[in-house]
Every structure is written in C-alpha cells, then in structure tokens.
Amino acid sequence: MAVAKTPRRPAPLRILTAVPICDGHDSAVTTINLELARHGIEIIYLGYHQAVEAIARAAVQEDVNAVGLSSYNGGHIVFFREVVAALRRGGNGDIPVFGGGGGTITRADERAMRRQGTDRIFFAGTPLEEIVAAIRGYSRPARPNPRFRGDRVLARALTIAESGGRVPAVKRTGPGRSFVVGIAGPGGAGKSTLIDELTSRFLRHQPAGRIAILANDPSHPGSGGAILGDRVSAIYAQDDRVFFRSLATRGSLTGLSAAAPAAIELLRRSGEFDLILVESVGVGQESDPFRSFGGGQPLVDATLFVLAPHYGGLIQLQKIALLNGADYVALNKCDHPLAKVAKAEIQARLDQNGRDQRLHATTAAKHFDPGVDALFSALAQRADLAPAAGGERPCRLEVTP
Numbered sequence: 001m002a003v004a005k006t007p008r009r010p011a012p013l014r015i016l017t018a019v020p021i022c023d024g025h026d027s028a029v030t031t032i033n034l035e036l037a038r039h040g041i042e043i044i045y046l047g048y049h050q051a052v053e054a055i056a057r058a059a060v061q062e063d064v065n066a067v068g069l070s071s072y073n074g075g076h077i078v079f080f081r082e083v084v085a086a087l088r089r090g091g092n093g094d095i096p097v098f099g100g101g102g103g104t105i106t107r108a109d110e111r112a113m114r115r116q117g118t119d120r121i122f123f124a125g126t127p128l129e130e131i132v133a134a135i136r137g138y139s140r141p142a143r144p145n146p147r148f149r150g151d152r153v154l155a156r157a158l159t160i161a162e163s164g165g166r167v168p169a170v171k172r173t174g175p176g177r178s179f180v181v182g183i184a185g186p187g188g189a190g191k192s193t194l195i196d197e198l199t200s201r202f203l204r205h206q207p208a209g210r211i212a213i214l215a216n217d218p219s220h221p222g223s224g225g226a227i228l229g230d231r232v233s234a235i236y237a238q239d240d241r242v243f244f245r246s247l248a249t250r251g252s253l254t255g256l257s258a259a260a261p262a263a264i265e266l267l268r269r270s271g272e273f274d275l276i277l278v279e280s281v282g283v284g285q286e287s288d289p290f291r292s293f294g295g296g297q298p299l300v301d302a303t304l305f306v307l308a309p310h311y312g313g314l315i316q317l318q319k320i321a322l323l324n325g326a327d328y329v330a331l332n333k334c335d336h337p338l339a340k341v342a343k344a345e346i347q348a349r350l351d352q353n354g355r356d357q358r359l360h361a362t363t364a365a366k367h368f369d370p371g372v373d374a375l376f377s378a379l380a381q382r383a384d385l386a387p388a389a390g391g392e393r394p395c396r397l398e399v400t401p
C-alpha cells in the first residue's frame, strides 16, 4: 500500500534547542525560541539540564536542520565538543551545532570550539534579527541519504512525508506488528505527561520492545512557526527504545499534522514498534482527529480521550464528541479537589453512551500512580502486548516508589 502524500509546500526549518546539563539558565533560549517561531521556524525545545546523549538522540529522531545550545555554566568547550562527537559517532555529523551563552563564552573559547566542530557562537549583544538571519542559513532540502543509519533513516522519511515529497520506502527493521493508540484531549489536560508515564510502563513491561510517540503541536497560523514543546515532558524518551517525533500542524485544522496518516503508516511499516502513541494538539468539542466518526477506517486502532477536572459543567461534557467516540477515557489531574465531582459527572455521561467505555482516574504528574497502571494494563491487553517473562523490570531511568 502506498503511503499517502501530503500537499507539497516549502518545509519550515526545524531547529532543536536545549540548555546543557547542570545549567538552569533558560531565559535566553526561551526568548530566542519565541523569536525564531515568530519568523516561521519550528522549534523543538528539549528544556534545560539536558545530557549530551539526550540532545543527540532528539536531534536524530527529530531530523532537525541544526542544534542550538544555550550554555552559561562554564562547561561549554567540553559540552559542545561532546554533542558534536555524539552526532558524528552516529553518522549524523551533517547536523550543525551552534549556540550562545552571553559573556561566559569568550572569543578564545569560540576559536577552540570551532576547531572542535561547533559551527557558530552568537556573542552577547548580537541582535535577534542577526540570529534569525544566520539560522535561516541552515535550510537544506530533505532528501533520502543512503549513508544514514538507525533511527535517522525513519526520521528522514518522516521529514519527507511532512514536506509532501515522495515518501521513500522504509526497510522493515523489526518483526513487530504495531498497535496504534490515538490520544486526544483539551490543551493542558496532561496528555504528554500521561504518555510519558505510559511509556515508562511500556519500558518496564516489555524489556525488549520499542515504542514510538508522534506528538502533534500547533503551528502559528500567522508566522507558520511553532514551539514543539511536547518533548519537554518526555522524560522516558531518554531511552533508546523510545522513538519520539514532534509534528507541527502546518495549517492542518484536524488536530493532527496533514502528514500524520503517512507518518503512522511509516512507523507501522518499519515493524520496529510494538506500540505507537499519537498525541493530537489540544482539541475542541467537535474535533475528530483520528477519524472515529463517519464510518470510514479510523487512523488508529484505539482512541484515548484525556480531560482534566476543569472542563466546565455537564453541558460542556455533553458537547464533547470524542466522549462518544473514544474507546478509553482518562480523567487526569485526579489530585485536584474538583476531581471527585468530575469523575461522577463523566461516568454518568459515559453510561449514557451504552458502550463499554471504562473511565480511568489518573494522576499523571505522580510516578507509579495506580490509575495510570490500570490504564496501561487495559491498553496492553487490547494491544496484545505479552507481559515480560519473569515480571516487570525497572526501566533504566526509574526512581523506586
């Protein structure tokens, strides 16, 4: 089956930004992120206190045009060198690394950093327009590259799908049959946090499998830029068994990027992933991102609708179409005082549907929440994920309860 093509249009630049490990100075990069997005650039922001490997992994999976680091802690010479080295080790040395750090990066430091592979340093006092113009220079056409290895192959195929080009055939690299769950809900309900907690359970439950996450976030309707921020909540994406990709909607009003169907198909076809989680943008009352209604083939194998206790009242609940269409419903933020009433109201709303829709009460902000455990068990059972032989194992990044 051919992967559906999305309409061809000039692809915005995709830039990954981050602040290095042991550094909490994020106000400069936050300003720069906003300015770049205002100029039509897509920013995948990783957050502060980020390790070299996390930055390199994200750059590869997101197939960014370049990586921008903001460094104030004094370790810039070593840190930039290590990021460049990590990219080169994986055959991804074509991704340039640039950055800034006010007065902490001296001219002499910059010369050393450039010798070690850093592409450019922006010094204190550089006007934002100059930064934007220079970063625009990182634009390049996204073509398949036979030298790419591992996740970068899939990542590049996704970039081509996003820009409406002819999607290359992706070699089947795993034996897996994927189960795809679409996750929708209002902005800020906790979808990304819940996805991260489900990911931690997947890693514990399936010691050998891989999981993919496709996180859709809105493009700005005016500038076309975007701050793709779902990765900030993705703590467990710092595991090589997780493939995380952010997609900007680029004008699509369905709640998903127009390339999402092709992206899902590419991930399925790779055979790499046992589970694929697709996060919609924050959706409204009439939204149907996964084509649950209309009688056609839905985009996903199951849908989860996530909402938080602040949905309004009973009348708002009645208007939300996806409360009829979703296979699973999660009331998240159950640590909130309004949650008790909300749970009763949502349960009554679901009872009226006369379908077997179980309401899961979750607190995704808390690790080891029993509500998230129950939701994961339900999804794992539906996805036919075999439990790990010898029981669950702690995942690499885990703190103990």
Ligand code: B12
Pocket: 017, 022, 023, 024, 025, 026, 027, 028, 029, 031, 032, 068, 069, 070, 071, 072, 073, 074, 075, 098, 099, 100, 101, 102, 103, 104, 122, 123, 124, 125, 126, 127, 128, 131
């Ligand atoms: C604001 C600030 C803070 C704020 C940070 C708020 C935040 N959330 O970011 C607060 C008060 C919290 C803070 C705390 C600390 N700070 Co402080 N802080 C600063 C300060 C005054 C300004 C940095 C800044 O944001 N500048 C604004 C940006 C927009 O301008 P700029 O730096 O000139 O950057 C330009 C370019 O470099 C470029 N750029 C910068 N980053 C990037 C990234 C990309 C991708 C691009 C394209 C361009 C780019 O853009 C700008 C364009 O003109 C600097 C001093 C200084 N003058 O640099 C100290 C400074 C960085 N802090 C310092 C220290 C020591 C600390 C603390 C350890 C203090 C303490 N003992 O608690 C803590 C550590 C916090 C932590 N968790 O890491 C030292 C670092 C010394 C060192 N490296 O050896 C400095 C240099 C002050 C000093 N002279 O001692 N700090």
Ligand SMILES: Nc1nc2c(ncn2[C@@H]2O[C@H](COP(=O)(O)OP(=O)(O)OP(=O)(O)O)[C@@H](O)[C@H]2O)c(=O)[nH]1
Pocket: 185, 186, 187, 188, 189, 190, 191, 192, 193, 194, 230, 233, 281, 282, 332, 333, 334, 335, 336, 362, 363, 364, 365, 366
């Ligand atoms: N109190 C509480 N806060 C939570 C919980 N789950 C998530 N949050 C917080 O809610 C905020 C939004 O969470 P996200 O996971 O980014 O929400 P989202 O639905 O993915 O948001 P969009 O992608 O922007 O639509 C963050 O500050 C989370 O830390 C929870 O169970 N309880």
Ligand SMILES: [Mg+2]
Pocket: 191, 192, 193, 230, 279
């Ligand atoms: Mg989100």
